[in-house]
Amino acid sequence: MHSHQSFINIKNGKPIDLNKIPLLEEKAFMEAIKQSIGEGKRVSSYFACSSKEQGFLKLYAVLLDDENQQFMVTQTKINSDKFTSLATVCPQLQLFEREIAEQYGCIPVGHPWLKPVRYHHSWTDQDAWNRKEEEAILPGVGDYFKIEGDQVHEVAVGPVHAGVIEPGHFRFQCQGEEVLHLEIALGYQHRGIEKALIGRPDKKTRHYMDVLAGDTTIGHCLTYCQNIEGLMSTEISERSKVLRGIALELERMANHVGDLGSLANDIGYLPTASFCGRIRGEWLNLTALITGNRFGRNFLIPGGTSYDLTKDQIVVMLNKIKLLEKETEDAISLLWDNQSVLARFEEAGILSRKQGEELGLVGVAARATGLGRDIRTTMPSGVYKKMPISIRTAESGDVYARAYVRGLEIKTSVEFIKKALGELLKNAPNKASQIVSSDSIKANSFIVTVNEGWRGEICHVAITDNEGKFERYKIVDPSFHNWMGVAVALRNEEISDFPICNKSFNLSYCGHDL
Amino acid sequence: MIDLIIHMSIYILMPPLLFGIINKTKAYLAGRKGAPLLQPYYDLIRLFKKKMVISGTTTWVFYAGPIVTFISVMVAGLLMPLGQSQAVISFTGDFILFAYLFGLARFFTTIAAMDTGSAFEGMGAAREMTFSAITEPGLFFAFLVFVKLSGSMSLTVMLQRNLYGIINQNGFAPIVMVIIGLAIILLAENSRMPVDDPNTHLELTMIHEVMVLDHSGPLLGLIQYAANVKFFILSSFLCTIILPTFTSDGGLSWVGFLIGIILIAVGVGIVESIMARLRMSRVTVLLFSAFLLCGSALIIFVR
Numbered sequence: 035m036h037s038h039q040s041f042i043n044i045k046n047g048k049p050i051d052l053n054k055i056p057l058l059e060e061k062a063f064m065e066a067i068k069q070s071i072g073e074g075k076r077v078s079s080y081f082a083c084s085s086k087e088q089g090f091l092k093l094y095a096v097l098l099d100d101e102n103q104q105f106m107v108t109q110t111k112i113n114s115d116k117f118t119s120l121a122t123v124c125p126q127l128q129l130f131e132r133e134i135a136e137q138y139g140c141i142p143v144g145h146p147w148l149k150p151v152r153y154h155h156s157w158t159d160q161d162a163w164n165r166k167e168e169e170a171i172l173p174g175v176g177d178y179f180k181i182e183g184d185q186v187h188e189v190a191v192g193p194v195h196a197g198v199i200e201p202g203h204f205r206f207q208c209q210g211e212e213v214l215h216l217e218i219a220l221g222y223q224h225r226g227i228e229k230a231l232i233g234r235p236d237k238k239t240r241h242y243m244d245v246l247a248g249d250t251t252i253g254h255c256l257t258y259c260q261n262i263e264g265l266m267s268t269e270i271s272e273r274s275k276v277l278r279g280i281a282l283e284l285e286r287m288a289n290h291v292g293d294l295g296s297l298a299n300d301i302g303y304l305p306t307a308s309f310c311g312r313i314r315g316e317w318l319n320l321t322a323l324i325t326g327n328r329f330g331r332n333f334l335i336p337g338g339t340s341y342d343l344t345k346d347q348i349v350v351m352l353n354k355i356k357l358l359e360k361e362t363e364d365a366i367s368l369l370w371d372n373q374s375v376l377a378r379f380e381e382a383g384i385l386s387r388k389q390g391e392e393l394g395l396v397g398v399a400a401r402a403t404g405l406g407r408d409i410r411t412t413m414p415s416g417v418y419k420k421m422p423i424s425i426r427t428a429e430s431g432d433v434y435a436r437a438y439v440r441g442l443e444i445k446t447s448v449e450f451i452k453k454a455l456g457e458l459l460k461n462a463p464n465k466a467s468q469i470v471s472s473d474s475i476k477a478n479s480f481i482v483t484v485n486e487g488w489r490g491e492i493c494h495v496a497i498t499d500n501e502g503k504f505e506r507y508k509i510v511d512p513s514f515h516n517w518m519g520v521a522v523a524l525r526n527e528e529i530s531d532f533p534i535c536n537k538s539f540n541l542s543y544c545g546h547d548l
Numbered sequence: 549m550i551d552l553i554i555h556m557s558i559y560i561l562m563p564p565l566l567f568g569i570i571n572k573t574k575a576y577l578a579g580r581k582g583a584p585l586l587q588p589y590y591d592l593i594r595l596f597k598k599k600m601v602i603s604g605t606t607t608w609v610f611y612a613g614p615i616v617t618f619i620s621v622m623v624a625g626l627l628m629p630l631g632q633s634q635a636v637i638s639f640t641g642d643f644i645l646f647a648y649l650f651g652l653a654r655f656f657t658t659i660a661a662m663d664t665g666s667a668f669e670g671m672g673a674a675r676e677m678t679f680s681a682i683t684e685p686g687l688f689f690a691f692l693v694f695v696k697l698s699g700s701m702s703l704t705v706m707l708q709r710n711l712y713g714i715i716n717q718n719g720f721a722p723i724v725m726v727i728i729g730l731a732i733i734l735l736a737e738n739s740r741m742p743v744d745d746p747n748t749h750l751e752l753t754m755i756h757e758v759m760v761l762d763h764s765g766p767l768l769g770l771i772q773y774a775a776n777v778k779f780f781i782l783s784s785f786l787c788t789i790i791l792p793t794f795t796s797d798g799g800l801s802w803v804g805f806l807i808g809i810i811l812i813a814v815g816v817g818i819v820e821s822i823m824a825r826l827r828m829s830r831v832t833v834l835l836f837s838a839f840l841l842c843g844s845a846l847i848i849f850v851r
Contacts, residue, residue: 189667189752196749210674211828300753302745303824308578374742374823377830529671530828533750 040066041097041106046413047264049481052497055094055109063110064118067095071124075099075106076394078484078493080130082112082138083506084158089114091138094508096482096495100412105482114138115160119145126394129514135162137228149176152221152547157229174203174219181207181214189529193222200543208529216524216532218517223547231507235262235475244331247511247545252278252285252321253487254509254545255334257494260415260483262336265475265496273458274338279417280454281321281330281339283447286488287362288317290440290447293540294366297437300533301378309365316358320351348459352452359448366441379434383523383535386431395519397490397512398443399539401427402435409486421457423450433531436538475502487512489542511545551798555633558806559625563776564588566783566813570740573817588776595769603762605665613660614763614770617653621774624649625781627703631788631805632798634704641701643691647684650737653774654680661759668751672758675828679743679755682835683733689842690726690733694789696849707788722845729841730786734816736835738779741820743831753828783812 040062042055058066071077079096091114097106119142121128131142132151139160142148148162153173156162165171174193186209193201201222207215227242243258244251256278263270295310318328325333325341333340343351369375385395390403400407408425410418426442428435475498482495490512499505520539524532568585575582584590602610626636627646635642658676661669694706697719736743739756751758760771787808826834 187667187670189671191752196751298824300748300750301824302741302748302820304574304578304821308580372822372824374826378824378827382827528828530753532752 041070041108043099043102043104043106044480044482045104046409046415047260047481047483049264049476049479050107052478052480055107055480058108058110060093060110060112060117063093063095063108064120066108067097067127068120068123070097070106071126074101074391076391077124077126077130078105078491079482079495079508079510080127080134081495081506081508082134082140083497084138085111087111091117091140093117093134094495094497096493098413098484098491100407103413107480107482112140114140114158116141116143119143121145125392125518126515129518147179149219150221152224154221154224154226173221173224176219178205178217178219179207179215183209185209186214191532202543204532206524206529206532211528211530213524213527213529213532216521218521220517220543220546223544225544225548227548228507228509231504233503234507235504240332240335245544246509246548247513247542248329249289250285250487250489250492250511250542250545252281252330252334253485253489253492254494254511255330256282256416257483257485257492259334259336260485261481261494261496262475264481264483265479265498265502266336267476268337270338273342273461275416275420276454276457277324277339277343278334279421280451280458281324281333282485282487283451283454284317284321284324285330286447287444287451288314288321289488289540290444291317291362291366293537294369294437294440296537296540297379297433297534298369298375300537301375303369303372303375306365306368306375309361309368313358313362313365316354316361320354320358323347323351343455343458345459348455352455352459355448355452355455362444362448366444369437370441376434378531378534379437380430380432382433382531383527383538384430384432385519385523387429389522390431390519393519393522394515395490396515397486397488398436398439399516399519400490401425402439403431404429407491409484409491413484415483415485417454421450421453433534433538477502489513489540489545490516509548511542511548513541513543513546516541517546551633552636554802555630555636558630558802559777559780562806562809563780564592564773566779566809567776569810569813570817570820573814574821577818577821588772592769592773595772596766598765600763600765600767602764603664606663606762609663610660610762611767613656613663614760614767614774616656618770618774620649620653620656621778621781624653625777628781628784629704629708629788630784631791631808632708632801633805634708638702638704643695643701643703643706646703647687647691650778651680651684653778657759657771660763664762666762668754668758668761671752672755675755676759679736679831679835682832682839683736686729686733686835686839686842689839689846690730693722693726693842693846693849696846707785719849722848725841725845727786727790729838729845730782730789732834732838732841734779734782734786734812735819736831736838737782738775740816742823742826743834745825753825780809783809787812 044050075097078098081094083092085092090111092109093112094109099106119131121131131145135141136150137157139156139158139162141162153171189206189208191204193203203219205217206213243255246254291310292314295307298306321330322328324343385403387403390400390405396407404427406425410423411425423446426439428439477498477500479498484491484493493510495508496504497506516539520536523535567588572582572585624646627642629635658673661673695701698706698709700706739746744755763771791804791808
């Protein structure tokens with residue numbers, strides 16, 4: 035089989051030697067990716083890495099094979115000034131290619147809309163847009179797709195918004211109330227994290243992970259920790275795995291509840307908006323009960339967790355959850371029972387299953403189109419191996435579906451948390467204890483770890499050099515896959531429905547901008 | 549004379565209170581404590597103390613907008629009877645002037661919005677004009693119903709004639725139709741839910757609020773006060789029709805009027821609490837139903 039030679043199959047969080055990854059010619063590499071995506075595989079990560087040879091770059095593709103529950107990894111060597119673009123045949127690659135162009139100044143030849151992603155200077159001495167090194171680069175400034183016509187008007191929203199949200203620029207081409215095209219420009223939150231990670235890890239690294247995307251602290255930290263543990267061949271205690279699972283699900287609860295509240299707020303439906311606003315805080319407080327921080331900062335460390343739960347704490351948590359579970363359920367069911375709410379949610383911002391596949395959607399947005407993409411089930415790690423979670427999907431792909439999937443996942447997560455706490459209770463220590471182990475990081479290795487954060491698939495790839503330092507640490511936040519989904523969902527939609535469409539995805543700006 | 553003083557005091561002082569009542573009702577139903585009842589007054593005082601930030605792209609039209617709107621609305625209010633108290637100014641055909649004073653106010657609000665050159669404000673102006681093109685004929689049909697019933701062309705006589713005395717059994721249904729139609733027009737004209745969300749921060753979804761985004765300080769204060777007054781006027785319109793003359797005592801009838809108008813504000817607060825806002829393309833459907841309700845009622849009475 036062609037694909038057998040082109041790719042090496044690896045498991046979630048299991049390192050391999052760098053030289054085991056097949057090194058293809060550029061043409062064969064592109065063909066192999068095209069063919070695999072055609073067969074239903076999807077792109078988890080696609081990135082360049084500097085090569086030891088002058089004038090060349092390494093290009094890595096990490097595809098995810100949902101069916102066989104494994105990654106397919108391949109690499110190629112490309113000239114440092116250009117490579118072949120696949121964006122027109124595989125739309126899910128378009129943003130990755132733009133990212134490579136921006137980071138390494140290496141042009142994807144044939145890319146239909148080659149614009150910067152985060153508006154920063156290239157990491158090398160060449161620039162894809164020939165901008166000078168001393169020239170300041172302003173985010174969002176540049177060409178936008180334009181439609182001409184008597185009745186066509188342009189609406190520019192952001193980067194400063196009326197609500198308390200992150201900065202992003204949205205450029206609409208409209209005819210009357212109808213949106214013909216939406217282009218999204220991000221990068222305002224770029225902090226240069228990926229570049230800063232080269233040559234690490236060190237004590238600081240984990241703190242970068244804490245704030246990659248402030249609402250996904252646990253998700254990103256967990257993925258990072260599993261990468262480090264994989265590279266150190268560390269097996270963590272069962273108890274730590276359960277604790278991590280609880281933290282990840284609590285993060286999901288708080289965000290899903292918050293999202294449903296915000297959706298209600300955006301359509302002016304006050305009861306759910308007010309209730310969920312408060313209840314979200316209560317779920318955050320449960321995370322604070324474990325870690326002392328509502329977002330779980332500093333909770334996860336390579337080798338385990340910073341804190342354990344005592345018997346008393348577990349009992350307190352279980353009691354609170356009992357109360358909260360009902361309140362959450364009541365507040366959310368108000369949405370599904372109200373005709374006027376459903377009238378707003380249904381048939382707004384539809385993405386079909388096919389569009390979802392082509393765009394490479396992940397997480398809630400993908401499941402709302404009927405795609406069974408949930409890493410907790412398809413490639414489980416840690417506690418999810420022992421306590422499986424069923425994938426919740428909807429079919430209609432509209433705002434309603436994205437909201438409804440959240441509602442279903444809230445139920446699943448509550449059950450999971452209660453069960454997991456019960457597990458902990460069986461052998462709860464009276465005193466909190468730390469579980470850490472240490473070893474040295476494997477040199478010349480490649481590892482990829484994915485987790486299902488509340489937004490969707492979080493993918494971290496680490497490549498280590500001779501000394502076990504990161505030659506490259508590639509982060510893909512679920513938002514990176516999904517932003518294009520927002521833009522496509524808005525086509526031929528009413529512009530006044532943009533807020534609820536956007537909120538139904540609720541993507542991260544800083545997770546995208548890194 | 550005393551009646552006129554009471555009339556004018558209520559007319560000038562009460563309007564912001566109604567918004568306080570709406571907000572309190574909404575807060576109560578959402579399980580919140582909510583802002584103080586008098587918050588709209590505090591807001592007005594705060595705005596009038598502030599300096600203004602004026603965009604460099606605007607002209608005199610930007611100033612004229614709020615000022616003309618304020619004056620037109622205030623004059624329109626003088627034509628409207630409050631409960632059993634007759635209007636300050638009253639003449640044959642004053643309802644036509646009433647309707648077009650609102651039209652004038654709307655015209656100046658929208659051109660002041662267009663004057664800023666902002667894409668948002670242009671969008672708001674387009675929406676406002678589209679929707680008012682449907683509500684205005686609805687309002688006229690409602691007026692004509694009362695012209696027909698009372699035989700008078702002056703608002704005070706038209707509205708204060710005790711409907712329950714005039715109409716017979718067959719007239720009951722069309723009157724209910726007019727009242728429902730007017731209630732919808734009340735919500736639409738005052739940019740309340742489900743037509744517009746006065747509390748949203750999302751510019752893309754706004755109708756009225758988005759047109760005044762660039763106004764600040766005293767000009768914004770004028771706009772908000774005018775909006776309060778407009779709501780008060782249309783509520784008293786509705787209140788005067790619904791509330792029959794139950795007493796000839798001037799003091800008691802004022803109490804009745806105040807209770808009626810407060811109940812309308814509470815009703816608006818309840819509507820806003822229990823339903824989501826309509827999709828923009830569906831708003832026209834609601835407004836057309838108001839138009840058809842008032843129109844059909846007129847046909848039934850004329851027949």
